Amino acid sequence: MNGAEERMKRVLRVLGDDLWTLRAAPLPPSVWVRWLPHGLVCLVAAGTALASADQLVDNYRLGAQYGLLCSVAQGVAVVLALWRPVPAWWLSTVVTVLAALGARQEMLSDPSMGAHPWPWTASGVVAQGTVLLLLGLRVPSRVSAEALAVTVFVTWLVQGVIGSTEYQATGVLAVSLFAAVLLLGAALRGRREARYQLVEQAGITAEERARRTLLEERNRIARELHDVVAHHMSVISIQAQVAPHLVENPSDELRENLEGIRKNALEALTELRRVLGVLRSENPEDPYGLGAAGSGATPDAPQPTLDRLDALIDNTRAAGLDVVTLVRGKAPAYPPGMQLSAYRIVQEALSNALRHAPGSQVRVEVTHDRRGLSLEVTNSRPRGPVRSSPGAGHGLLGMRERAVMLGGHVAAHPTLHGGFTVLAFLPKDGTALPLTEDTGPPADLELIFPAPRPKPPTAQPPTGDETR
Known part of the structure; x- marks a missing residue:
């Protein structure tokens, strides 16, 4: 009798699942x-x-x-x-x-x-x-x-x-x-x-907006690179002025050529300063202190380099993110334009984490090797409410433009844990490497945020791998 009751219950359960339902079952799309x-x-x-x-x-x-x-x-x-x-x-x-x-x-x-x-x-x-x-x-x-x-x-x-x-x-x-x-x-x-x-x-x-966004970002990159070019022109002018004093009895032709070099450098520098005065923004918005150097209240400040990453990360921590940095290898003498682009990529990745992942953990990894500079910025899922951000979409676009300009590349995608990661590589000699297709996060991706290592004693020299 129990077996018959069980079968009857199964039949009634199946009938209930099949007939007592409000599930939608639309017709498939048809060309007819x-x-x-x-x-x-x-x-x-x-x-x-x-x-x-x-x-x-x-x-x-x-x-x-x-x-x-x-x-x-x-x-x-x-x-x-x-x-x-x-x-x-x-x-x-x-x-x-x-x-x-x-x-x-x-x-x-x-x-x-x-x-x-x-x-x-x-x-x-x-x-x-x-x-x-x-x-x-x-x-x-x-x-x-x-x-x-x-x-x-x-x-x-x-x-x-x-x-x-x-x-x-x-x-x-x-x-x-x-x-x-x-x-x-x-x-x-x-x-x-x-x-x-x-x-x-x-x-x-939409097409005009995308084109305008691209032009604005390229204009911003060109504006920053003007500072680098102006610095080199200043050095050329000074060297041309000092060179005659380093040679005994310099000829008139040498003095004339060096004077011409110095004059041309000064004229180019003057023109660059005029262009910079037109291109630079007067009141950039920078609520976290992460904005572009060389603009705003201090328009004549020098463009940032990798040496200023510590100040950038300190400002990010003050804005509410838990940031861990990891530096691998010894930094060689990179060109100023490459250092500026690397700084801007890290800056934009941290700004995106502030906007889209408030209260998250962030890992910034900088790797120096013989091929060039590798950057990785990974944030965990947000712990606070995410507010709408009406940005113009300059972030990833600007990163890719800077990397491509130097022969490098940028990959960005969400992680399996609800966060986001940005990977960038800038070749040391500016030679473009073959690009690999960005297929998204790997299947075995795990987010691990290493705790800061204790600082080595002051008596010991720093090693190749350093966490700060």
Whole structure:
């Protein structure tokens, strides 16, 4: 008995799971759906052709051949309106006029026929209305208004000027319906065009925004590199001025050439200072003290190098992040532009962690080797509420621009633990290395944030691997 009860419970449970549910089960997308309007129009064409044949042959007594010919032509006009709305409208109008004139002849010859709808039959109104709706959806409003005006004129000419004996006048009703249908078609067409223009304008705006962001970031990089170039030009000027004093009895040609070098360097330096005065921003926003050096309140400050990473990280800690740094290898004499780019990459990665991962742990790893400089900035998942940041998207773009300029590359992707990592490599000699495709975080990625190692005693020399 227990076995039967268990089976019954399983059956009821299965039935409950299968039938007592509100799960959504939509139909799969089908290519036939886009042909649904065409199918509906074809059904309307078939229905109007059959109804028109019944009215023209039986009620108006136009004969089988004449009535069927007009009915088929009316149905063909409805189908033709899917591809050629203007010729379809002409065909439908001409067929209606021919059928109305034939019915008038029969009504005049046989007054006992009774009063029938004339000059527009019910099937004719449906067919002409469908054609006008398709015409209003496809052609400009001016063309739709012209077609309606011609239809009104033809209706007035047949009913008001030519006329007939006893009949049920349908001209006013038909014209009113045609005007409403054309107004609906024109409104739908205007809405479709407005939506298309909106989508097109949105695409153009997004493209312009991306282009502007790229140009702004390149402008900022060029502005900073002007400082480096200006420093070199200053050194050239000083060396050209000192060089004659280092040679015994320098010739006049040597003095003249060195004086020319010094003069050109000073002129170039003057021009660079003018360009810097135009490019530099007056009031950059820097709430955490991580902003660009050489701007704002101290526009003449030198551009930062790797020696100032400690101050940058101290400011980041003061802003609320737990930052651990790890330095591997001994730093060689990097070019100033490379040091500036490395500093900016770390700065931007820390700024992103402040904005998008408040309260997180951050590991900054700097590795020096014979090939160049490797940078890694990894943050854990945020511990505080993340506020919306309406930035211009300069962060990763600026990192990649700086790295590519020096022949390096940058990879950035989220981690499996909900954080984010930025990896950058800058070659020492500026030679671009073959890029590897960034396929996202590796499958075995684990975030480990090493605790700061104790500082070595002051009596011992520093080693190659140093944590600070």
